[in-house]
Amino acid sequence: MTGRSTRFQLWRFLKVALLSALLLVCVLLVVATIRTLTLDVNEGLGLARWEEKEIVPFGISPLQRQQLLDNFKGCAAAIRIPTVSFSDTELNYTALLIRDLVLNKFFPTVFASSLVKYELVANYSHLFTVPGSDPGLQPYMLIAHLDVVPASEGDGWEAPPFSAQEMGGFIYGRGTIDDKHSLMAILQALEYLLQKGYRPRRTLYIGLGHDEEVNGLQGAMSIVRKLQSRGVKLSFVLDEGLSVIDGVIDGLTEPVALIGIGEKGQATVKLSVTTSPGHSSMPLRESSIGILAAAVTRLEQNPIPSMFGLGPELATFEHLAHKFTLPLKFFMTNLWLFSPLIGRVMEGKPDSNAFVRTTTAVTMFNSGIKINVIPPYAEAFVNLRIHSAQTLQEVLEIIRDIIGDERVKLELVNGFDPPRVSSYDEKSFGFQIIKKTVLDSFPQVTVAPGICVGNTDSRHYVDLAKDTYRFTPTWFKKGDLRRFHGVNERISAKNYEDLVEFYFRLIQNCDIRKLPEPHGSLHDL
Secondary structure: OHHHHHHHHHHHHHHHHHHHHHHHHHHHHHHHHHHHHHOOOOOOOOOOOOOOOOOOOOOOOHHHHHHHHHHHHHHHHHHOOOOEEOOOOOEOOOOOOHHHHHHHHHOHHHHHOOOOEEEEEOOOEEEEEEOOOOOOOOOEEEEEEOOEOOOOHHHOOOOOOOOOOEEOOEEEOOOOOOOHHHHHHHHHHHHHHHHOOOOOOOOEEEEEEOOHHHOOOOHHHHHHHHHHHOOOOEEEEEEEEEEEEEOOOOOEOOOEEEEEEEEOEEEEEEEEEEOOOEEOOOOOOOOHHHHHHHHHHHHHHOOOOOOOOOOOHHHHHHHHHHHEOOOHHHHHOOHHHHHHHHHHHHOOOHHHHHHHOOEEEEEEEEEOOOOOEEOOEEEEEEEEEEOOOOOHHHHHHHHHHHHOOOOOEEEEEEEEOOOOOOOOOOOOHHHHHHHHHHHHHOOOOEEEEEEEOOOOHHHHHOOOEEEEEEEEEEEEEOOHHHHOOOOOOEEEHHHHHHHHHHHHHHHHHOOOOOOOOOOOOOOOO
């Protein structure tokens, strides 16, 4: 009787627990559905009253439009100069003497203007200072870089990589999207403004580094040191980085402009194993190659745990959630409930996996000197891109634990922590100015914060500027992201004109004294 009573009570308990769980699931689903139907993104300052000021219209004549395209082909003059950076110590220094070959020719007003102070920095980089009429306003800075990664015609280019050849409305060539397009567009925008008699209210700096592709240790850092020596403090810095993507993210039918508010850290780690040499006819049970190969295999089979939801990538989806189509909209508008599921889905593809974790890539493996000699030494190099929620030291400890073999020596070649994440709320001057400029230029675009999985020169400016952002209005369709550092890098003539107009508007938008008040009192626009 006692046993039957106990089973009955247990059954009642399980029944109540099951019904409670089902009720909880139903409540959660109801809440999630309501959020999906009613949640809309906060459009920041979309309803606020911006300071009224005289704006110089961008309008250009058909002749000027053709000259604009010619100037970018004149980036042919820039693109045709192979400003290649191979390593920290191997750069095409002759090609980097680009000022006399290109810049003076295409931007005569910039170099002739008494308003603009020009300086050559570290022999090959460039610094422009355009003083504002109101010294009480904190200055800002636009940066870009001259150098490019290597490219060879034999890699499958449709046009030679340093030809700037025009085909089908596109200009092909190494540097057209990384990063000579923004370099030329910034200077072209300033050229037009100066020609129209414009003088900025807020001081503007322009920095053009020459070795960004190999860490910017000479160019960007020399510019930073020069500005620091003058006590310069910047409101924000805008560099290359993220872009406008159209049809790239599954479930998003509208184009999205992602403004990079941070970027991943990086580390290069050397793994090595030393054993006794020997003859291949009498092999030992384990060789240096075998021990190191096993360690590398463990790294590839045991990725560093996902950090989805702990970094800026969560803000990206929160801003874009209402733009997804069903059923993805249901999940994206309820990340409070489904973030573990979304994180797992993102791990399935290399491009989205890079956003949710510190990635591990084995990029070099060296060993052996002769076919019949068991090598005493083997080494491999691992490149890590560190998630914003982790530090370099934390990642190194995880790597050691995954390898779990004291015979494998781990040596940090170089590395740095992820830079701090910049602000992106309604009171964030730089973010809101960039956002307004994007919407002025592309009203059909949704703007959201994002994270760069690569690195830019902007990280060198974090102590100089309150905030650093990474964005150019380069328009990427599905498949275009593979052109970045890949083959057939290109930009359309229309997109280059968009870039010039963007910077033309941005420089003027920066001249407001302060942002509008956040939502509350100024909803009458």
